[in-house]
Amino acid sequence: xxxxxxxxxxxxxxxxxxxxxxxxxxxxxxxxxxxxxxxxxxxxxxxxxxxxxxxxxxxxxxxxxxxxxxxxxxxxxxxxxxxxxxxxxxxxxxxxxxxxxxxxxxxxxxxxxxxxxxxxxxxxxxxxxxxxxxxxxxx
Numbered sequence: 001x002x003x004x005x006x007x008x009x010x011x012x013x014x015x016x017x018x019x020x021x022x023x024x025x026x027x028x029x030x031x032x033x034x035x036x037x038x039x040x041x042x043x044x045x046x047x048x049x050x051x052x053x054x055x056x057x058x059x060x061x062x063x064x065x066x067x068x069x070x071x072x073x074x075x076x077x078x079x080x081x082x083x084x085x086x087x088x089x090x091x092x093x094x095x096x097x098x099x100x101x102x103x104x105x106x107x108x109x110x111x112x113x114x115x116x117x118x119x120x121x122x123x124x125x126x127x128x129x130x131x132x133x134x135x136x137x138x139x
Contacts, residue, residue: 018128018135020115024055025086025098031055033090034113038126038137042116045103046080051113052105058084060102067104067111078111080104089137096139099123 006013018038023030024047031054046067047055061082068077083105089096101119115121125138 016130020137021090022087022115023090024051026055036113036115039114039116040121042114044118045101045116046111046114047085047103047105048109048111048113049106050109052085055085057105060084065104078106080106
């Protein structure tokens with residue numbers, strides 16, 4: 001990944017990522033814990049192949065969809081199918097109730113595990129207090 005110009009120029013900018021821990025439902029129980037980026041600009045979650053292939057997945061649409069980020073070129077796109085998975089978020093103190101989550105299950109691992117708004121942030125309350133270095137999700 002190329003560094004943004006501001007980093008090379010010495011301009012200080014806080015690079016903040018909200019990270020959550022999730023497990024996905026499998027036929028035998030639950031996957032191991034995975035750290036995921038809470039992507040407040042993404043409407044639908046993205047799940048890389050190496051994670052979703054262990055989970056119980058219900059396809060919602062049979063056809064692949066090309067997904068684009070900031071760029072719109074073929075080189076920056078990834079492909080996935082819209083599906084539903086069941087996941088639980090957890091921290092050191094508690095595990096939240098299982099949620100049905102719409103997500104694009106990707107053909108490969110070319111994108112990270114991202115949690116989007118639909119079914120998670122639309123049904124819960126995300127608190128992000130950067131000044132006090134505190135963030136949490138209430139469901």
